[in-house]
Amino acid sequence: MLHSLFPNADWSELWQAVLQTLYMTVISIAATVILGIILGLLLFVTAKGNMFENKIVYKCVSAVVNIFRSIPFIILIILLIPLTTILVGTMLGSTAALPALIVGSAPFYARLVEIGLREIDKGVIEAAQAMGASKWQIIWKVLLPESLPALSSGITVTAIALVGFTAMAGVIGAGGLGTLAYNEGYERGNSDVTILSTICILIIVFILQFIGDFITKKLDKR
Amino acid sequence: MIQLKSIKKSYPSKNGAVEALSGIDLSIRQGEIFGIIGYSGAGKSTLIRLINRLEQPTSGRLIVDGKEISSLSKKELREARKDIGMIFQHFNLLWSRTVKGNISFPLEVAGVKKAERKKRVQELIKLVGLEGRENAYPSQLSGGQKQRVGIARALANNPKVLLCDEATSALDPKTTNSILDLLLNINKKLGLTIVMITHEMHVVKKICHKVAVLDTGKIVEEGNVLDVFQNPKMAITKEFVKQITHQEEADEAVDLMKQTHPSGTIIKLLFKGDSAKRPIINELFQRQRVEINILEGNISQTQNGAFGTLTLLIDGNIREIKSAIDYIEQQGVGVEVIQDAAQLIS
Structure with a gap:
């Protein structure tokens, strides 16, 4: 049945592509979480009226985040080729796509983290201060746990955007479902392969959304 | 226990500094329940926040339990704050933690060992009457229960002073009374000095020994609750007394x-x-x-x-x-x- 629907599909090649897409997505999510939380926290705590208020740091981080968030991803990949070559040694393959994926999505996530942190009731932070908590204790015991649902829903949104980014990276040789759809599907005129790749991407996105919603709901005790 | 000496506080604004408190002198004795009453905007919140230095006074001296709070370093201040509990109008609980977790928070901050923490949390839960709700999250509690958690949390490190920032203003009259009874009970049992700010005369009448009336950044009247009630001198005090008579x-x-x-x-x-x-x-x-x-x-x-x-x-x-x-x-x-x-x- 499947064979008659998708006559040009090479199943082991498809599986390979799915794995590559998952590889790029998972590694870049992990790096984005770490980098995004650090940047988001930095934005939050250095903002006006907060614990480590510092105009210069805030402005610098904010500018960097805004710049990288504004560059279209496909252009960002090209701009980062020199950096990628230094870091990975090549500009082709799934691993070579990682720097661009991370640089493209971490600033986006950082903003979501900042928004999530800003939603924490100022009174709760004040209460922690009144109990004699240090700034680091406030970060670890108040800011991060209290914003966890926002951090989790933010990473879900970011992860889905990342799947899209991996497909774009695929067009210029990162491998994965993007490469499959473009090289095997579009360039060879096998529209069934393009559709099959799309279906796989959709399934990945749905699963990510489901897991993300589930975790967010579990974390949210409000 | 607490002394404020010509405390002033002003905030910078576009049209020059705005004076929130203009020279407050106050002396609160050990074991006293001291009420500070005033309308919103009188500077009550600023005043109570000065006592644990959540607000920095512009000038003046502040002494709590023999320590000059206004001149402590940041680290000394954090230590001193462990002796000053505080409860809030909107409770300010961590919603991500259970009742137990919230009460345990100040103990974690103070570096108390886990076994000891557990024991202390149980004692506090019993003290504020929340047995059976240990594992509930704040969102599952009523307003009165939330404030009980707030009180337990504030008492965790055995403070000498408890600051109450409009602690009953968000509660209905019946719950207000039960929280006031709890505070009175704690005051008697632990000999805790309590400072409370409020706009409700009922609160002052019910549990305070002494009262100060705050009007536009100044204390206009002060004394024993009974004396002030019988013989209110200022117009604003008379208005407050009318609230309950x-x-x-x-x-x-x-x-x-x-x-x-x-x-x-x-x-x-x-x-x-x-x-x-x-x-x-x-x-x-x-x-x-x-x-x-x-x-x-x-x-x-x-x-x-x-x-x-x-x-x-x-x-x-x-x-x-x-x-x-x-x-x-x-x-x-x-x-x-x-x-x-x-x-x-x-």
């Missing part, structure tokens, strides 16, 4: 009586302390041949004793009325003549 309704009733009984004599009796407990009206009936009609009365219980008023319409011959009033005054009850139809004073 329902004076306006009483005045209306008296006005109506003046119209319907123009020939009667209306007097107001002012009770305080023990005289409020004596059956004066009963004795009056037995001794004097006068007709008595009770127009209005109320009695308020404060931590320094009771006080009350009773408005009477008296009819009878002038000699009897006069001797009735003399008798009342002999019993240590104040008398104020409101309508003098019998020409007592002439």
Whole structure:
């Protein structure tokens, strides 16, 4: 049945592509979480009226985040080729796509983290201060746990955007479902392969959304 | 226990500095429940936040338990804050933690060991009456229960002072009373000094020993709750006292009586302390041949004793009325003549 629907599909090649897409997505999510939380926290705590208020740091981080968030991803990949070559040694393959994926999505996530942190009731932070908590204790015991649902829903949104980014990276040789759809599907005129790749991407996105919603709901005790 | 010496606080604004507190002098003794009452914008919140230095005073000195709070380093301040508990109008609990977790928070901050923490949390849960709710999240609790968690959390490190920032303002009257009873109980049991700011006179009446009235950044009146209630000097204090004596309704009733009984004599009796407990009206009936009609009365219980008023319409011959009033005054009850139809004073 499947064979008659998708006559040009090479199943082991498809599986390979799915794995590559998952590889790029998972590694870049992990790096984005770490980098995004650090940047988001930095934005939050250095903002006006907060614990480590510092105009210069805030402005610098904010500018960097805004710049990288504004560059279209496909252009960002090209701009980062020199950096990628230094870091990975090549500009082709799934691993070579990682720097661009991370640089493209971490600033986006950082903003979501900042928004999530800003939603924490100022009174709760004040209460922690009144109990004699240090700034680091406030970060670890108040800011991060209290914003966890926002951090989790933010990473879900970011992860889905990342799947899209991996497909774009695929067009210029990162491998994965993007490469499959473009090289095997579009360039060879096998529209069934393009559709099959799309279906796989959709399934990945749905699963990510489901897991993300589930975790967010579990974390949210409000 | 707490001393504020010419404390000033001003905030910078576009049109120059805005003065929130202009020279506050206050002395609060160990074990006292001290109420600071004022309308919103009077500077109450600023004042209470100065005591644990959540707000920095612009000038003046602040001493808590012998420590000059205003000159502590950041690290010393964090240590000093562990001796000053605080509860809030909106509770400010961590919603991501259970009741247990919230109460454990200040202990974690203070570096208490896990086993000891567990034990202390259990004690506190029992103290504030939250047995059985240990594992609930704040979102599953009522307002009163949330404030109980707030109180337990504030008491975790055995503070010497408890600051209450409008702690009952978000609660309904019944819950307010149960929280006030809890605070009073804690004050007696632990000898804790409590400072509370509020805009509700009821709160002051119910549990405070002393009260200070704050108006536009200044303390305009201060003293024992009973004295201030009986003898309010400033207009703003009188307004607050009216909140609980329902004076306006009483005045209306008296006005109506003046119209319907123009020939009667209306007097107001002012009770305080023990005289409020004596059956004066009963004795009056037995001794004097006068007709008595009770127009209005109320009695308020404060931590320094009771006080009350009773408005009477008296009819009878002038000699009897006069001797009735003399008798009342002999019993240590104040008398104020409101309508003098019998020409007592002439």
